[in-house]
Amino acid sequence: MIGKTIDQLAVGDKAEFAKTISESDIYLYAGITGDFNPAHVNEAYAQKTFFKARIAHGMLTAGLISAAMANQLPGPGAIYLRQELDFRAPVFIGDTITARAEVIEIIKDRNRVRLRIWCTNQDGTVVVDGEALVSPPKTLSEAH
Amino acid sequence: MIGKTIDQLAVGDKAEFAKTISESDIYLYAGITGDFNPAHVNEAYAQKTFFKARIAHGMLTAGLISAAMANQLPGPGAIYLRQELDFRAPVFIGDTITARAEVIEIIKDRNRVRLRIWCTNQDGTVVVDGEALVSPPKTLSEAH
Amino acid sequence: MIGKTIDQLAVGDKAEFAKTISESDIYLYAGITGDFNPAHVNEAYAQKTFFKARIAHGMLTAGLISAAMANQLPGPGAIYLRQELDFRAPVFIGDTITARAEVIEIIKDRNRVRLRIWCTNQDGTVVVDGEALVSPPKTLSEAH
Amino acid sequence: MIGKTIDQLAVGDKAEFAKTISESDIYLYAGITGDFNPAHVNEAYAQKTFFKARIAHGMLTAGLISAAMANQLPGPGAIYLRQELDFRAPVFIGDTITARAEVIEIIKDRNRVRLRIWCTNQDGTVVVDGEALVSPPKTLSEAH
Numbered sequence: 001m002i003g004k005t006i007d008q009l010a011v012g013d014k015a016e017f018a019k020t021i022s023e024s025d026i027y028l029y030a031g032i033t034g035d036f037n038p039a040h041v042n043e044a045y046a047q048k049t050f051f052k053a054r055i056a057h058g059m060l061t062a063g064l065i066s067a068a069m070a071n072q073l074p075g076p077g078a079i080y081l082r083q084e085l086d087f088r089a090p091v092f093i094g095d096t097i098t099a100r101a102e103v104i105e106i107i108k109d110r111n112r113v114r115l116r117i118w119c120t121n122q123d124g125t126v127v128v129d130g131e132a133l134v135s136p137p138k139t140l141s142e143a144h
Numbered sequence: 145m146i147g148k149t150i151d152q153l154a155v156g157d158k159a160e161f162a163k164t165i166s167e168s169d170i171y172l173y174a175g176i177t178g179d180f181n182p183a184h185v186n187e188a189y190a191q192k193t194f195f196k197a198r199i200a201h202g203m204l205t206a207g208l209i210s211a212a213m214a215n216q217l218p219g220p221g222a223i224y225l226r227q228e229l230d231f232r233a234p235v236f237i238g239d240t241i242t243a244r245a246e247v248i249e250i251i252k253d254r255n256r257v258r259l260r261i262w263c264t265n266q267d268g269t270v271v272v273d274g275e276a277l278v279s280p281p282k283t284l285s286e287a288h
Numbered sequence: 289m290i291g292k293t294i295d296q297l298a299v300g301d302k303a304e305f306a307k308t309i310s311e312s313d314i315y316l317y318a319g320i321t322g323d324f325n326p327a328h329v330n331e332a333y334a335q336k337t338f339f340k341a342r343i344a345h346g347m348l349t350a351g352l353i354s355a356a357m358a359n360q361l362p363g364p365g366a367i368y369l370r371q372e373l374d375f376r377a378p379v380f381i382g383d384t385i386t387a388r389a390e391v392i393e394i395i396k397d398r399n400r401v402r403l404r405i406w407c408t409n410q411d412g413t414v415v416v417d418g419e420a421l422v423s424p425p426k427t428l429s430e431a432h
Numbered sequence: 433m434i435g436k437t438i439d440q441l442a443v444g445d446k447a448e449f450a451k452t453i454s455e456s457d458i459y460l461y462a463g464i465t466g467d468f469n470p471a472h473v474n475e476a477y478a479q480k481t482f483f484k485a486r487i488a489h490g491m492l493t494a495g496l497i498s499a500a501m502a503n504q505l506p507g508p509g510a511i512y513l514r515q516e517l518d519f520r521a522p523v524f525i526g527d528t529i530t531a532r533a534e535v536i537e538i539i540k541d542r543n544r545v546r547l548r549i550w551c552t553n554q555d556g557t558v559v560v561d562g563e564a565l566v567s568p569p570k571t572l573s574e575a576h
Contacts, residue, residue, distance in 0.1 A: 017178055019324065020331040020342070024312035025176050032169050032176075033207035034161055037214035045220075058224045059210050063177035063203050070181035076189075080202045085227045096332035122332045168456035175319015180451065187452040188528035188554045198452070305466055313464050320457050320464075320492065322449055322499035326508050333508075346512045347498050351465035351491045358469035364477075368490045371517045 003075020006111055006136045011103050015073035017064055018098040021056050021091055029060040056091040061128050064099035065117045069134065073101050074113065077137025081112070085130040089121070096122040101132070111135050147219025150255055150280045155247050159217035161208055162242040165200050165235055173204045200235040206272050208243035209261045213278065217245050218257065221281025225256070229274040233265070240266040245276065255279050291363025294399055294424045299391050303361035305352055306386040309344050309379055317348040344379040350416050352387035353405045357422065361389050362401065365425025369400070373418040377409070384410040389420065399423050435507020438543055438568045443535050447505035449496055450530040453488050453523055461492040488523040493560050496531035497549045501566065505533050506545065509569025513544070517562040521553070528554040533564070543567050 030036050038045035039055055046054040062085050069078065091097060097119050105114035113136055119128040174180050182189035183199055190198040206229050213222065235241060241263050249258035257280055263272040318324050326333035327343055334342040350373050357366065379385060385407050393402035401424055407416040462468050470477035471487055478486040494517050501510065523529060529551050537546035545568055551560040 017324075018326065018333070019178060019329045022311050022315050024315050028172050028176055029207070032172055032204065034163060034211035035207065035214045036211075038220050049221075057207070057210060059203060059207050059227070060176065063173070063179065063201070063207075066181075066201060066203050067178035070179045076182050077193075080231050082231070083203070083206075083227075083229045085229075087224050087226065094331065096330055167454050171454050171456050172319065175316065178324050180322050180449075182450065185451045186528055187526065189450070307466060316460050316464055317495070320460055321495035322451060323495065323502045325498075325502035337509075345495070345498060347491060347495050347515070348464065350515075351461070351467065351489070351495075354489060354491050355466035355468075358467045364470050365481075368519045370519065371491070371515075373515045373517075375512050375514065 003077045003137050004073070005138060006106060006108055006113065009074060009103055009106060009113055009136060011106060013073055013103040014100065015068045015071070016098055016100045017068040017071065018096060019064060020096045021061070021093060023093045025060065026054065026056050026093065029057055033057070033059075051090050053092055056093070058085070058087040058128065061091050061097055061119050064097055064119060065101060065128070065132070068099045068101045069115070069117075069132065073103070073115070074134060074136040079135040080132065081135060082133040083117070083130065085128055087127070088129055089125050089127045091121065091127050097127065104131075111138065147221045147281050148217070149282060150250060150252055150257065153218060153247055153250060153257055153280060155250060157217060157247040158244065159212045159215070160242055160244045161212040161215065162240060163208060164240045165205070165237060167237045169204065170198065170200050170237065173201055177201070195234050197236055200237070202229070202231040202272065205235050205241055205263055208241055208263060209245060209272070209276070212243045212245045213259070213261075213276065217247070217259070218278060218280040223279040224276065225279060226277040227261075227274065229272055231271070232273055233269050233271045235265065235271050241271065248275075255282065291365045291425050292361070293426060294394060294396055294401065297362060297391055297394060297401055297424060299394060301361060301391040302388065303356045303359070304386055304388045305356040305359065306384060307352060308384045309349070309381060311381045313348065314342065314344050314381065317345055321345070339378050341380055344381070346373070346375040346416065349379050349385055349407055352385055352407060353389060353416070353420070356387045356389045357403070357420065361391070361403070362422060362424040367423040368420065369423060370421040371405070371418065373416055375415070376417055377413050377415045379409065379415050385415065392419075399426065435509045435569050436505070437570060438538060438540055438545065441506060441535055441538060441545055441568060443538060445505055445535040446532065447500040447503070448530055448532045449500040449503065450528060451496060452528045453493070453525060455525045457492065458486065458488050458525065461489055465489070465491075483522050485524055488525070490517070490519040490560065493523050493529055493551050496529055496551060497533060497560070497564070500531045500533045501547070501564065505535070505547070506566060506568040511567040512564065513567055514565040515549070515562065517560055519559070520561055521557050521559045523553065523559050529559065543570065
């Protein structure tokens with residue numbers, strides 16, 4: 001249960017995690033975070049907006065990126081330092097989102113890895129785009 | 145149910161939202177996002193790590209910021225464009241997190257508002273720090 | 289709140305529990321167990337499979353059998369010793385599943401009861417079939 | 433997103449998935465399955481039983497085995513045919529459960545794989561033991 005150390009990582013390494021976003025995902029996420037924006041939980045309101053239907057919280061979609069990173073790249077023991085997220089397009093109930101992470105820079109002397117992170121829907125549209133900076137695990141005693 | 149337009153916003157405007165992070169918050173968040181990093185859901189593993197106990201997902205803590213923005217500043221109808229997050233310190237089960245947002249720039253011609261966003265725990269330690277860029281609502285028909 | 293003791297049970301005793309399986313059941317179950325098989329949570333993937341749609345986890349369907357046993361046969365205080373499950377047919381979102389248990393053997397000297405357990409969908413198709421071995425309650429102080 | 437075919441599997445292949453069982457896991461599982469046995473959701477009742485505290489549903493613990501199999505061995509596309517489970521010891525709130533699967537037989541002509549499956553707690557006690565029979569994926573079009 002320990003992820004890849006910096007010596008086991010290379011520019012171009014990739015990971016992904018995919019899931020169809022359900023209404024219950026959005027409702028549970030609202031319940032956890034307190035973000036009850038009517039765009040997410042009020043269908044009558046949402047029908048009158050530009051998007052015409054309830055949309056998922058941008059940060060919920062972005063959370064799938066953590067799954068790709070936490071489970072595979074670099075995996076357990078990595079410390080998340082920074083995340084930059086651009087919200088590009090709405091995610092609707094029933095959209096299938098693929099979150100991807102790809103190593104774009106290895107900063108060995110500071111034990112840092114920079115990744116491009118992005119999410120696409122079932123049509124290939126990029127809905128979230130950004131970067132993450134993580135510190136890969138060294139040894140288990142130092143890991144979290 | 146419509147938030148503040150750009151003309152109703154000023155540099156220095158503030159909002160906050162606070163909540164004690166429960167074990168069930170972390171478990172539901174793992175279940176929604178698929179992020180089962182043992183640092184979050186495996187106490188036996190977590191006790192051997194630097195932090196000595198399970199910690200909340202950084203993106204879960206950051207989700208509270210959306211609540212502050214969605215509910216108050218600018219409120220319903222705002223479009224989230226960008227979020228930058230620095231994860232500064234761990235959040236443990238039982239920690240009370242206050243998420244804050246403060247307007248730091250108004251870009252009227254492009255209908256954009258830049259906010260500093262940050263979260264502190266019950267001891268005042270900053271656990272998440274960053275910025276957000278949002279587009280405040282114009283009229284309901286344009287809002288989401 | 290105590291179930292039937294072995295002297296109150298007879299071969300042929302029956303119990304049942306029925307429920308329509310929702311998308312939120314499947315999503316919560318994935319979140320509890322960590323089983324994010326795309327067959328359960330990825331509609332785009334599932335449409336390309338033999339079953340053409342997301343299906344419920346087999347062990348989720350089987351969980352309804354426990355409800356039939358725990359609530360009625362033998363009821364509170366029984367100890368579950370063994371369960372054998374054959375997964376016969378897929379369960380789709382919206383299927384109404386009836387879980388059934390029927391006593392098929394009473395082993396008095398070892399305080400054991402063997403039950404046939406099975407689940408059918410709204411069309412009468414058997415989706416799960418199997419057997420369970422339980423130890424019925426003796427007195428409350430011994431029960432769990 | 434396709435798991436290992438029978439030619440990619442060998443006797444002795446192993447997978448595992450670990451998680452601390454929370455009170456919320458037990459409560460959500462009760463809510464999904466309808467199994468409200470007081471041994472699981474009634475602390476006042478449970479304190480008077482042999483185990484002195486609420487215990488997890490045996491089938492909830494067994495569900496972690498599916499995660500190990502669905503995510504890794506054989507992975508996406510496998511069809512679950514049969515599961516045999518012996519419930520050996522109680523699982524309490526806060527126990528950290530490691531679910532394991534190990535290939536014990538490859539039946540090539542029928543495309544079947546037999547696995548030993550078992551769960552241990554943080555002390556190494558086996559809480560669930562058994563076997564599973566799965567049909568590994570052939571091609572995506574046949575998979576589920």
